[in-house]
Amino acid sequence: MLKKIQVRDLRLGMYVQEICGSWMEHPFWKKSFDLTSEGDLRTLKTCGIRDVWIDTGKGLDVEGEAVVTAPEEEQHIEQELQLAVQNEPEPVQRVSLQQEILRARAALEQGKAAVVSMFGEVRMGNALKISDAGPLVDEISNSISRNPEAFLNLARLKNADNYTYLHSVAVCGLMIALGKQLGLSGSTLRSAGVAGLMHDVGKALIPDDVLNKPGKLTDEEFTVIKGHPRKGWEILNVSEGTNEIALDVCLHHHERVDGRGYPEKISGDELTLFARMGAVCDVYDALTSDRCYKKGWEPAEALRKMAEWRQGHFDERVFHAFVRAVGIYPTGTLVKLKSGHLAVVVEQTDKGLLTPIVKAFYSLKSNEPFTPQVVDLSQSQDAIANIEDPARWGFDLKQITGV
Ligand SMILES: [Fe+2]
Ligand SMILES: [Fe+2]
Structure with missing residues (x-):
C-alpha cells in the first residue's frame, strides 16, 4: 500500500516509492529505493523535503501515531490557512x-x-x-x-x-x-x-x-x-x-x-x-x-x-x-529563508502574516552560524521558504529570541 508520510517519520527498512517535490529540490537521483543507509536517511531528513511516498508492501510501515497525509487534504489546509491572510488585522499602536x-x-x-x-x-x-x-x-x-x-x-x-x-x-x-x-x-x-x-x-x-x-x-x-x-x-x-x-x-x-x-x-x-x-x-x-x-x-x-x-x-x-x-508563522517558529539562512520569527507586524520580523542566525550554504541579524521580511527581498523542525537542528531558540 502506498502512503504519503512526513520525512521525520521515515526510518531504516522503509521502501521509498517517491520523494515529493521537484527533483531539483533534493539530492536523490533515484526515484524509488530501499532505505537502508543511515546517510540517505539523514539526507532525507535535512534536505528540506517535507513528505515522501512509501510502499508498505515492500518495506516497513510507519510506527505508532505517525501522521499520514493525503495530498488533496493538505492542499485544502494550506488554502484555508491562506484565507486568513485576506483579512489583515486592524493596525494598532504597538511597541517592540x-x-x-x-x-x-x-x-x-x-x-x-x-x-x-x-x-x-x-x-x-x-x-x-x-x-x-x-x-x-x-x-x-x-x-x-x-x-x-x-x-x-x-x-x-x-x-x-x-x-x-x-x-x-x-x-x-x-x-x-x-x-x-x-x-x-x-x-x-x-x-x-x-x-x-x-x-x-x-x-x-x-x-x-x-x-x-x-x-x-x-x-x-x-x-x-x-x-x-x-x-x-x-x-x-x-x-x-x-x-x-x-x-x-x-x-x-x-x-x-x-x-x-x-x-x-x-x-x-x-x-x-x-x-x-x-x-x-x-x-x-x-x-x-x-x-x-x-x-x-x-x-x-x-x-x-x-x-x-x-x-x-x-x-x-x-x-x-x-x-x-x-500569525501563520507564530513568533518562535524556526524557518528557512529563500536566501538559505535559518531564522527564528521574533515579531509579527501589521504588514502581513507572511512577512514577520525574523532573526537570521545560521547559513545553510556554509553550514555555520553568524552574528544574528534582525530582518523585517516586509522590507526585504528575502522570504520564508518553509518551516523547520528545531528538534532536527538542536538550536536553543529561546536564547536566540531572547524571550
Ligand atoms: Fe479543560
Ligand atoms: Fe484547559
Whole structure:
C-alpha cells in the first residue's frame, strides 16, 4: 500500500516509492529505493523535503501515531490557512517585543499567582470572588494590545510543574487576543479573558496523581478528568459576581462543533461564540506546551495540525480569526529563508502574516552560524521558504529570541 508520510517519520527498512517535490529540490537521483543507509536517511531528513511516498508492501510501515497525509487534504489546509491572510488585522499602536517583555513578564507572574491562590481557595472550600480577576485581566489585555507576542510567548513556556496554572493564564491571553481579532471590546472582551483564566478551575478538585499522571490514563481516570468542566461550573456558579461567559466557557470548552466533545455533547447553535473560542484557545495552548508525558509542538506545527482536525472539532471562522491573531508563522517558529539562512520569527507586524520580523542566525550554504541579524521580511527581498523542525537542528531558540 502506498502512503504519503512526513520525512521525520521515515526510518531504516522503509521502501521509498517517491520523494515529493521537484527533483531539483533534493539530492536523490533515484526515484524509488530501499532505505537502508543511515546517510540517505539523514539526507532525507535535512534536505528540506517535507513528505515522501512509501510502499508498505515492500518495506516497513510507519510506527505508532505517525501522521499520514493525503495530498488533496493538505492542499485544502494550506488554502484555508491562506484565507486568513485576506483579512489583515486592524493596525494598532504597538511597541517592540523588548519594550513590552518586562511588563508582560510581570503580568504573567501576577496571573500565575492569582490562579495558584484561586486553586487554593477552591481546595479549602472557600467561595471565589470573580470580580477580583478584573484588574489583572485588564493588565494582560493592555499588554496584548501593546505587543501580543511578548505575553503569548512567555505564557507558552511552561514546565510539567506549573502547567495547570500557566495554562490558565495562557488561555486568558489567547482569549483576549482572539476576542480582539473578532472585534470584541469593553466588558465582553474582559469577560472572555476572565473566562479563559477560570476555564479549568474544576481541575482544583481533581486529584494531583490523576491530573499530572505521566503515563497513559486508564478509562476510569479519564472519566475523572472529564468531570472538571462540570466541577468548575459548580464552583463558578456559587462564586461572588459570577459571569455568564465564564460559566459557559468553563462548562463547554471541551465540546466540539460536531457534538462529539464532553460533558454535554452539544453542537450547532447550542455552542456559543465564547465556547467555540475557548475550545480553540485551550487546544492550541495544550498542544504547544511541554507536558509531563510529551514535548510541546512548535506553534506553526500546532496550527497546521489544528487546521487538519478543525472540521468537526472547531468553528471554522473562529479558527481563521485565531490564525490571524497568532500569525501563520507564530513568533518562535524556526524557518528557512529563500536566501538559505535559518531564522527564528521574533515579531509579527501589521504588514502581513507572511512577512514577520525574523532573526537570521545560521547559513545553510556554509553550514555555520553568524552574528544574528534582525530582518523585517516586509522590507526585504528575502522570504520564508518553509518551516523547520528545531528538534532536527538542536538550536536553543529561546536564547536566540531572547524571550
Ligand atoms: Fe479543560
Ligand atoms: Fe484547559
